[in-house]
Amino acid sequence: MSVYLDHAAATPLDPAVLAAMQPYFSEAFYNPSSPYAPAVAVRRDYEAAKGAIASTIGAKSGEITMTAGATESINLAFASGGGHIVTTVIEHQSVLAAAARADHTLVDVDKNGRVDPANIGAAIRPDTWLVSVALANNEIGTIQPLGKIAEIIKQIRDERLAAGNTTPLYLHSDASQGAGQLDMHVTRLGVDMLTLNAAKVYGPKQVGLLYAARTVRLSPQIVGGGQESGLRSGTENVAGVIGFAKALQQADEHRHSEVMRLSKLRDDLQKRLTDAFEDAVISGHHKYRLAGHLHISFPGLDAERLIFGLEARDVLVATGSACAANKGTRSHVLDAIGLEPSVADGSLRISLGKATNQAAIDLASEAIIAEVQREKERLAR
């Protein structure tokens, strides 16, 4: 059995989640729009799951649109207005690609990957309708000061109204990487829109949601039968949404203890690796960082060689984000935080999860130390 340390790319379906989904594959397979009692019961279960999801993030059920994943949610959010968009240089590809369809400004981050809320404020123009900042970065795990950004946006909104400018101004956050580790309460986060993904919290793939406060007017991308209050048509993914509800509930329930547990394990791994290699570079903010995340670079080494070497030692880690990794291009996030190419090219993204225990960390640290050592020796020859 391998030690899997790439939970930021994918998580296995929790057995309890799969168990919750199973009935809706077989005996409760009905179309929730059908009129007879067993289908009405399916509709009720579906709505109850949506209600549970909504309540986990402090929202109302009517403010939640179920989608086929974070990418679709982001696209739905970004397609819901016209005008200028402000986001950051280190966003996920889906945010960058959606922003690229409109007039937009990319705000820089500091060397820890944090955006300065004042820079967001400065980028907002009179015609800006959307600000989108991921709660936590998928590569380096840095958590953004979303509350501060929300405050600035509120202030600009008030100033705009006073000046007679009625252009709406919304704050969207892709929180896909934060669920299970961070507070997802929409009011406490201060967001108007929030994207979440089931596949990152031990739920099914291709299930996501877009929260949009009542004040936000979404425009559907996918039209048809009028499901999801007309915002996203298509027969509902009953099993998927019920699985998402279960996954989110479990993630929320164990969040505090899991964060403590994961950060202890991560800190242990980080210490062992930095003790072994003085030149190793840790990226991401030392304090505002996801508990299960460790981004470490070994200057001069080739990360692709490292991950294949580690795989032979039964340790699975990533070189960058899964989306970027596939294309063999250098990470835009590491560029943005100013990592030298020779450092960036030797980067591993290690992301811990539910199944990660001390034994896994022991094995992983030994494997990484041995493999980095071996590569260094090879290059020194």
Add this chain to the structure above:
Amino acid sequence: MSVYLDHAAATPLDPAVLAAMQPYFSEAFYNPSSPYAPAVAVRRDYEAAKGAIASTIGAKSGEITMTAGATESINLAFASGGGHIVTTVIEHQSVLAAAARADHTLVDVDKNGRVDPANIGAAIRPDTWLVSVALANNEIGTIQPLGKIAEIIKQIRDERLAAGNTTPLYLHSDASQGAGQLDMHVTRLGVDMLTLNAAKVYGPKQVGLLYAARTVRLSPQIVGGGQESGLRSGTENVAGVIGFAKALQQADEHRHSEVMRLSKLRDDLQKRLTDAFEDAVISGHHKYRLAGHLHISFPGLDAERLIFGLEARDVLVATGSACAANKGTRSHVLDAIGLEPSVADGSLRISLGKATNQAAIDLASEAIIAEVQREKERLAR
């Protein structure tokens, strides 16, 4: 156990399909974009499933874009061009809603729900880029003369080219209701684009595909990580697509025998009901009709009352399409074929499927006869 006769609305997941999906929920949960061997194996399985799906419909893998269902596929097809669209008055809501976003013409159908290919040809203007005709109607089961329509389109295309008009002209068909009963070979159908849905062939909900011939240039609606050749971003629905491949393969394998079996059962049911009630009206073409489909109207009766009465007798049928049924509005399909409101309002859509056997038909026909009789007596009092 109820007799379920609403397979046009939803089908249960086939146990073999679920079995094929299961590994990808647990041990093979990896993100197919990750670089290590177990993830590469998942990518290979995913691509193999897409290849199998493509080959079932006579296409190449690169011509298939996986989506979250027929509605998304249709929206993707319709968003891929600008200009005038021709479709029919009896299309599914998703086609009508997608067409409504552009300049479009709705072509009439005859009293059997068939469109005259000449009328399609006549509706095509010099700026028409898309013709969309469902292979089989979801309410009355009528099958359209797609081959003839394809011929006319080819002719117009040739005439256009000769006249120096380079506007592309594509034929799209929503074949969601036909899979498992009709030939889905894209070349034999003569289509440039084809929409299919896993949930109608005992596969998972929220899984669909859009076939687009190499000559068609699709424009993505959902952008991001660049999955599906950049046409539809988002981490792939590995389990769902593998389930779809299995479902489609099974549907194709048993198609001929299943069509014979279902049409015999359907004809038996139809005969018993029309023998019992001389005023009953059968809609849909007598010959070009889905084998498992029976649309029957009992003039003067209220279909909603009927379906609840039938439910009490353990028989589950629909009043119209699931999408329309939910809204309590009269079916646009029945309007289009000229059914009087007093006839349309007493309509049942009965759709047979894999689990339907002679015993189920016996039970259903007895229940329907008894219930219709009871309603007629109640109204006569």
